[in-house]
Amino acid sequence: MKTSWLKWGIIAGIFGVFCIPLFVANPLFFPFITGKGFAFRILVEILVALWLVLMLADPSARPRFSLKQRGTWIFIALSLFVLSLGVSDIWSANPHKSFWSNFERMEGWIGLIHLYAFFVVLWSTIRDVKDWRMIFEVAIGVSVIEGLYGLLQLAGSLPINQGGVRVDGTFGNATYLAVYMLFMAFFTALAYHWWGKGKTKIRWWYGAAFVLQLIMIFYTATRGTILGLFGGAVLTVLIILFFGERTKQVRKWSVGVLIALAVLGGGFFLAKDTAFIQSNDVLTRIANISLSEGSTRFTIWNMAWQGFQERPIFGWGQESFNHVFNKYYEPSMYAQEPWFDRAHNEYLDWLVAGGSVGFLLYLSLFALALWFLWRPKSAFTVTERALFTGLLAGYGFHNLFVFDNLLSYILFFTLLAYIAFREESNDASHGDENSWWRHKASPSVIAMGAPILVSIMVIVFYFANVSGIATAYNLIEALKPHEKGIEENVRYIKLASETTGLGRQEAREQLVQFAVQAKNASIGDEAFRSSVEGYAIQQMSDEISRNPNDTRLRLFLGTFLRQAGRYEESKNQFDAALLLSPKKQQIYFELGILETLRGNKEKALELFKTAFELDQGYDTARLYYAAALTRSGNKALSDTLLIEKFQTTAPDNDVLLQAYLDVRDYDAVIAIAKSRVVNDPKNVKKIVQLAAIYLEAGRRTEAIAALQQAIEADASFKAQGEYYIQEIASGKNP
Known part of the structure; x- marks a missing residue:
């Protein structure tokens, strides 16, 4: 059987993997994330199918299981x-999510x-330097295209997808682009x-590509990557200086680069x-690194450490950091995003996900790579x-400051495969070449085995892939307007919600x-909104029954149930959430709002007081507590x-305004309303x-004066404003 087409198919598939950075699946x-994730999975599955058939026909494509290698x-x-x-994932708090991950991460x-x-x-198939060169050349070429895309973003010709000034290319995330370019700069x-x-x-060509990669790293303004690049460059030059050729040219070049790096770092x-650096958004991010900012x-790292101590052997499983974050939540995190699913430290992420076993095995990959380089x-x-x-x-x-993503994993695994290839090429022995593993399969075995493997x-x-792609597509369709009307959106959202993967x-x-949007915007008739509401509650309740320890889901459903007027069911969800995350102020807020709606002022006051006392620097908690005190007469x-x-x-x-309205403290309400007008006099x-x-408040003369001010602010309001004035002047309340 001719195998050349299989080998070239595998090489083409590998080329495709290194083109993934450019792929964005807008539908x-x-x-x-999903576009790159599904593309990688599909390409790998094709590669594995080709490789399995190739292994049958060509023993050289089989892994070499020998400790001598x-x-x-x-x-x-x-x-x-x-x-x-x-x-770890089998014993995860949510095995389904640990296995499948989600659209935002596409890991698991x-x-x-x-x-x-x-x-x-x-490792098994790329055993020729020429093939490796082609792979690296494709990867470098793709990085140049990515860099040119980034230049167009800097020029304003293309939008920066995540907003702001940090270039993100076709990654949609500046940090992901930064670590990709870090790898590619060293590969170049x-x-x-x-x-x-x-x-x-x-x-x-390589010089231009290298400069472009450095420019992209700089304009991502990813501080950990920039410092990592700087430190890696210094280490590289030091190794060459102390272990390289003892020639004047090498020493002169190495010392010159070190001096340049020292001047650059010290000068910065x-x-x-200075005004020059502080006026530049990118330079400012780098310059303003501080311990207080970190x-x-x-705090998150401390939460991760506590989570590891609870499950030190095999950890919590992948995609389970949210359980640790909620359980060991620190109230001082109030100013940050409410839900973290990563520790923002790759090592701690693996420590939490895989426990000490997974963590040590992860570190062993670095250790083996360094040992093979320096043995x-x-x-x-x-x-x-050095490089x-x-x-x-x-x-x-x-990795000390962020978490990995698909492309950085691909490049890291590629690095490991290349180091393994070079070590095997250097080995004198390739194991037992006469073992059964090295025997070529017979034509009949190939004829039967190949179709089965494929x-x-x-x-x-x-x-x-198929179910996941369909769900990701249906979700986008559910969020778009359709000519057939809102029923079409409902059809798509139901298709997405009923997936099993x-x-x-x-x-x-x-x-x-x-x-929620359908209810707030009065979309459709009452029967339609009631139907959607019931279906949403049923689906989310089912999700919670599958994953009862997810605080976010409990809070999500509890808030929805409260808005639907189903107070007792809402309280059950909030109470369960509080048991899972006893120091999270947001849960106390939701429970306090619920008790306020139920007329339990003293219970609401107790809840808001607890939220405030968790961290008195939290302004929102202070305002909720003050509002509850106002309602309670204090x-x-x-x-x-x-x-x-x-x-003042x-x-x-708004929370305080509503409390003042509830107790008819009109002086306070008017003070807030007047301050809003002062700050926005044309509104x-x-x-x-x-x-x-x-x-x-019964102050009709001032009401008329305010309406006259509104007419002066916007002439188009004149007819309506004069009507209101006439009604008020006649003693009516329009």
């Missing part, structure tokens, strides 16, 4: 890592096993070393407070050691939001709390609200 939910050690470590995470064990399969195919430097000698045009540090991360009689030159070590150091530093991969493709939780959360303490923080008893806040809506409050 899918989370298009920057050092590349096998990386394979063993990676295999144990994936296996240990599988065990299914993502990890695809990365593992990608490594195995690379290696390519320059390998293939640029004596070839001016090629050297210019000394000038960090306090949020330190006696290593296959690598000093320059290669690979600098890359691992830069990447390792980057069929298995087709089944894997269907279950791993990837994206189920996200679909049901979107369903609840859809039901205006003196309420005023004290407000003056202490805001220097009437700060602009007719706010002026009319002030007039309405004057009218409710």
Whole structure:
């Protein structure tokens, strides 16, 4: 059987993997993430199908399971890592999510096993330097296209997808682009070393690509990556200086680069407070690094550590950090986003997900790579050691402050496969070549085995991708307007919500939001809204029954039930959420609002007081507590709390405004309404609200004056305003 087409098919598929950064699937939910995730999974499944058939016909494509081959050690470590995470995921707080992940991350064990399969195919089939060169050339070429896209974003010709000034390319996330370019910068430097000698045009190509990659890293303004790049570069040069050729040229070059890096770093540090740096958004982000600014991360890291101590062996499973975050939530996190699903430290993420077993196996991948680079009689030159070590150091530093993503995993696994390849190429022995594993399969075995193997991969493709893609597509369609009307949106959201695989939780959360919007905007008739509401409650209740320990889901459903007037059911969800996350102020707020609606003022006061006392620096908690005090008749303490923080008893806040209205403290209500008009004197809506409050307070003359002010602010309001004035002047309440 001719196998050349299989080999070239595998190489083409690998090329496709390195083109994934450019792929964005706009018709899918989370298009920057899901598009790349599904493309990678599908390409890997095709690669595995081709590789399985190739293994039957060509024994050289089979993995070399021999401890005499050092590349096998990386394979063993990676295999144990994936296996240990599988065990962790089985005992996860949410095994479904640990296996499938979600659209926002596209990881989970299914993502990890695809990365593992990608490594195995690379390690088993790419055994020629020429093939590796083609792979690196494709990867560098794609990074240049990505860089040009980023330049167009900087020029304003293309939008920056996440907003602001941080370039994000086709990743939709500046940090993801930064670590991608970090890998590619070092790969390009290696390519320059390998293939640029004596070839001016090629050297210019690599040089230009390298500069473009550095520009992109800088304009992502990702501080951990920039510092990692700087540190990795310094380490690289130091290694070359102390371990490289003892020639004047090498020493002169190394010392010169070190001096340049020292001047660059030192000069930036000394000038960090100057107007030039502080006026530049990117430079300001880098210059303003401080321990106090990192306090949020330190707090999250402490939560992660507490979570690890609870489950120290196999951890919580992948995609389970949210359970740790909620259980060990610190009230000082009030100013941050309410739901973290990562520790923002890759090492702590694996410590939580995989426990000490998974964490140590993850570290072993770095340890083995460094050992193979630096062991006696290593296959690598000093320059290669320097660049690979600098890359691992830069990447390792980057991972201290953020979490990995699909592309950084792909590049890391590629690095491991290449190091394994080089070590095997350097080994004198390749194991027992006469074993059964090295025997070529007979034509009849190939004829029977190939269709079976391909069929298995087709089944894997269907279950791993088709349902998820359909759900991601249906979600986007559910959020778009349709000519057929709102019923079409309902059809799509139902299709998404009833999936059994990837994206189920996200679909049901979107369903609840859809039901809220339908109710608030009075979409459709009452029967329609009631039907959507009931369906949303039923679907979210089912999700909670499958995942009862998810605080976010409990709070989500509890809030929806409260808005639907189902107070007792709402309280049950909030109470359950509070047991799961006893120090999260948001839960106390929701319970306090619920008790206020039920008329239980004292219970509401107790809840808001507890929320305030968890962290008295939280202004929202202070305002809720002050509002509850006002409703309970303790205006003196309420005023004290407000003056202490805001220097007034009437700060602009809707919660406080409603409390003053409830107790008919019109002086306070008017003070808030007047401050809004002062701050926005042309806003007719706010002026009319002030007039309405004057009218409710029985101050008709001032109500008329406010309406006259509204007419002056907007001439188009004249007819309506004069009508209101006439009605009020005649003693009526329009």
